[in-house]
Amino acid sequence: MTQKIYPLQDWIARLDRRVYAALIGLVIGSSAGAVGLLLAVAGPLVTLIAVAGLLGGLYLLTDIRVALYGLIGIMLMLPFGTLPFRIGFTPTLLDMVLLAFLLVYVCLWMTGQRRGFQLTAAHGPVTLYAMWLIFAFVLGMRFGLPGATDLRQFAGVLLSISLVYLLVDYLRDPVMLRRLVLVVMLFVGLQALLAIGLWLLPDATAEGLLVRLARIGYPEGGVIRYIEANPDLPERAIGTWVDPNALGGILAVGAAMIAPQVFARRPVFRYRWLTGVIVGIIVLALLLTSSRASFLALGTGLTVIAFVRYRRFIPLLAVGAALLLLLPQTRDYVERIFQALRGEDLATQMRLGEWGDALELISQYPLTGIGFTGTPSGNLYTDVANMYLIMANTIGLTGVAFFLLAMGSVLLYGWQAWRSARHDAALESIHLGYHVALLTALVNAVADLYYFRTDFQASITWFWLIVALCLASSRLVLARTPALTPAAASAPAPDG
Numbered sequence: 001m002t003q004k005i006y007p008l009q010d011w012i013a014r015l016d017r018r019v020y021a022a023l024i025g026l027v028i029g030s031s032a033g034a035v036g037l038l039l040a041v042a043g044p045l046v047t048l049i050a051v052a053g054l055l056g057g058l059y060l061l062t063d064i065r066v067a068l069y070g071l072i073g074i075m076l077m078l079p080f081g082t083l084p085f086r087i088g089f090t091p092t093l094l095d096m097v098l099l100a101f102l103l104v105y106v107c108l109w110m111t112g113q114r115r116g117f118q119l120t121a122a123h124g125p126v127t128l129y130a131m132w133l134i135f136a137f138v139l140g141m142r143f144g145l146p147g148a149t150d151l152r153q154f155a156g157v158l159l160s161i162s163l164v165y166l167l168v169d170y171l172r173d174p175v176m177l178r179r180l181v182l183v184v185m186l187f188v189g190l191q192a193l194l195a196i197g198l199w200l201l202p203d204a205t206a207e208g209l210l211v212r213l214a215r216i217g218y219p220e221g222g223v224i225r226y227i228e229a230n231p232d233l234p235e236r237a238i239g240t241w242v243d244p245n246a247l248g249g250i251l252a253v254g255a256a257m258i259a260p261q262v263f264a265r266r267p268v269f270r271y272r273w274l275t276g277v278i279v280g281i282i283v284l285a286l287l288l289t290s291s292r293a294s295f296l297a298l299g300t301g302l303t304v305i306a307f308v309r310y311r312r313f314i315p316l317l318a319v320g321a322a323l324l325l326l327l328p329q330t331r332d333y334v335e336r337i338f339q340a341l342r343g344e345d346l347a348t349q350m351r352l353g354e355w356g357d358a359l360e361l362i363s364q365y366p367l368t369g370i371g372f373t374g375t376p377s378g379n380l381y382t383d384v385a386n387m388y389l390i391m392a393n394t395i396g397l398t399g400v401a402f403f404l405l406a407m408g409s410v411l412l413y414g415w416q417a418w419r420s421a422r423h424d425a426a427l428e429s430i431h432l433g434y435h436v437a438l439l440t441a442l443v444n445a446v447a448d449l450y451y452f453r454t455d456f457q458a459s460i461t462w463f464w465l466i467v468a469l470c471l472a473s474s475r476l477v478l479a480r481t482p483a484l485t486p487a488a489a490s491a492p493a494p495d496g
Contacts, residue, residue, distance in 0.1 A: 079458030082217030140371010188254030192285035195239035237288035248291025256301035264429030293447035301440035387445035417474035
């Protein structure tokens with residue numbers, strides 16, 4: 001069997017031993033000097049963070065799987081983390097792991113370990129949408145020149161969209177696609193536990209813990225959130241996402257992706273009961289965020305799962321709805337949902353006001369929007385709690401049409417693959433989970449904006465990661481279909 005060589009190891013193996021020894025000595029000496037200087041200038045805590053980050057970064061470069069898992073971990077656990085120092089601007093931790101993944105991926109091609117770039121029919125509309133984003137960004141400069149932060153954030157958006165190309169090409173193995181569900185289950189479950197734990201702590205204690213993250217770009221205070229920003233009303237769970245609605249979206253999409261595993265013929269995790277417990281923890285954390293849009297989006301996703309494939313979800317959904325309506329602890333939550341549907345509470349009224357302002361702006365700039373970097377006048381603004389309206393404000397109705405075309409292409413491609421996937425036990429549950437996760441995000445976006453607003457890079461990356469997983473699973477299903485036999489469809493999965 002040929003030994004697998006990773007990109008960094010392959011490069012090192014080509015070096016002359018004397019050169020290698022000299023380089024090792026130089027690196028050790030330089031590292032020791034840098035650590036000593038950093039200790040003297042910044043103190044032990046920053047030094048520890050910097051050294052840990054450097055070692056973690058080097059480890060990411062040894063294996064593309066590690067880089068991908070690190071990307072998912074940073075995105076879900078430290079979404080707003082940054083380097084503790086500036087290099088002209090302040091890169092986020094997510095920027096760094098995205099670039100690490102891209103670097104390792106390029107190295108695989110340079111060393112000949114990958115050949116035959118894989119694309120799907122849905123990549124055409126996605127490319128058209130990305131090109132329109134660039135056009136809208138350039139056109140919007142007529143209302144304001146971009147600063148360093150604007151450029152970094154927009155580059156981060158494009159880098160996130162690039163995952164649709166990189167992951168579809170890289171993920172050619174059902175085992176890897178199945179393991180990614182496990183990775184998401186781990187990190188979304190951890191974030192849910194963290195959110196619940198912080199919510200249970202006294203406000204002062206929870207805030208004291210969260211402000212310790214200020215050294216890596218988090219707020220220095222005022223992080224605890226309440227319903228309608230009123231401390232007299234219940235607290236909202238935030239985890240390390242700071243914003244409860246953004247956290248709610250992540251939890252809803254994660255739960256939708258994992259839920260099919262509860263009744264899957266071949267689940268990615270052999271302990272179904274533990275999978276069910278993890279889904280329950282995520283749903284509980286979602287309830288504590290008081291994000292009604294995310295909760296209703298998850299309800300939509302679970303309903304699709306129940307009626308498309310797993311009918312055993314229907315009794316569970318009925319019991320859950322009954323408990324939600326009857327338990328005293330959830331009555332206020334249910335009442336707030338009905339208030340939102342009737343447009344009676346303050347948050348919903350503010351949303352409706354924003355939607356009206358957005359429609360006014362769209363009427364003035366319908367085709368191209370006003371871009372990302374400025375506004376024609378001081379009384380105009382693009383932020384509105386609806387992803388499709390903020391898109392129309394920023395990139396015009398043309399951009400919204402391109403986006404909907406791209407998403408329609410992804411879902412249509414997935415539906416074509418589903419006719420085969422439902423007979424493939426290895427891919428059935430994950431294929432359905434990925435696509436229902438995307439549908440949940442699209443429904444959630446009706447009342448939230450985090451999958452498009454450029455300062456929420458982690459939410460944008462999460463969205464396009466889901467798109468990439470949808471396309472990768474569909475492509476793999478269609479590639480396996482001609483060779484799939486009934487015996488192969490029901491055989492145990494390699495990762496069991």
